[in-house]
Amino acid sequence: MTGLLHSLRGGLVVSCQPVDGGPMDRPEIVVAMAAAAVAGGAAAVRIEGLGNLRAAREAVTVPIIGIIKRDLADSPVRITPHVEDVAALAGAGADIIAVDGTDRHRPVPRAALVSAIHEAGVLAMADCATPGDGAACRALGFDILGTTLSGYTAETAHLGSDPDFDLIAAFRAQGAFVMAEGRLNRPDLVARAMRAGADAATVGTALTRLEIMTGWFRAAMTAPEPGR
Known part of the structure; x- marks a missing residue:
């Protein structure tokens, strides 16, 4: 597993997660996104959902970070909340399984999830x-x-709207392998994240959510001129 982390160090991870229910939310398109990301130099991809993961696993050889998102009635935790999710993701071909690591009310303790991930023989994020x-x-x-x-x-x-560079630096100080993720929507922000101490960086929306990016460009066209 140390070799897997070594392969990620200094690399770009592309989160291939279309807008839920949008026109690109289909396994074959997720696979195309993953393959295109790898063609562009991605060191790994992040994939949500078992069907998408199985399809992507057949198409790419780079490491896959797998997650399952669930909307729970009794918890704000959405990312891989159940031990059963861990087993399913490992069986579908994930090399790394990511879970919500926050200190919030959850259906399963974090300790149980990390134990299940390691028992499945994959890395835990x-x-x-x-x-x-x-x-x-x-x-x-x-x-x-x-x-x-x-x-x-x-x-x-x-x-604010910028990435949390202070959190990146804090995790670096803790001696962790640090994955910068969240609001990294420009290349210069990714470069700054790496300078702040990230080992790798994940970019999602700016690369794989066409509806959102189109909206950003459209809004810029109609925004008032600065100073007016």
């Missing part, structure tokens, strides 16, 4: 929001700390 999340997950044995959920929890909702 914690999608975190705060330095405290990272410290707790590192102590539990997670192999990768991601800044994925910074800005997307009640505790961090006040943060």
